[in-house]
Amino acid sequence: MKDIKGRDIPRIELRSLLEPGVTPKYEFEMDLCLKTTTRGRWNKLEMLTYQSINLLNGEALGLSLKHQKPFYFSK
Numbered sequence: 766m767k768d769i770k771g772r773d774i775p776r777i778e779l780r781s782l783l784e785p786g787v788t789p790k791y792e793f794e795m796d797l798c799l800k801t802t803t804r805g806r807w808n809k810l811e812m813l814t815y816q817s818i819n820l821l822n823g824e825a826l827g828l829s830l831k832h833q834k835p836f837y838f839s840k
Contacts (some may be wrong), residue, residue: 775799775807792818802837811835 767773775798782793794816800809812835816827 776813777810790820792820794818800835804837805839808838809835810838 777797779795783789796813
């Protein structure tokens with residue numbers, strides 16, 4: 766992924782997140798990007814994709830991020 770000036774934006778991929786329990790039924794995957802804001806450097810975490818995968822049949826379901834807001838953090 767590139768920003769407006771053509772530079773690479775750091776990307777974070779989380780895979781194989783299993784639901785808690787003895788025999789999990791679902792696995793979760795997320796793609797996030799780390800951005801810079803005017804307040805600081807690399808302090809905005811934005812979710813790009815989020816999906817759940819049914820381990821019984823392999824069906825992947827993309828979850829809506831329509832109302833998801835970025836997470837801002839500081840030191």
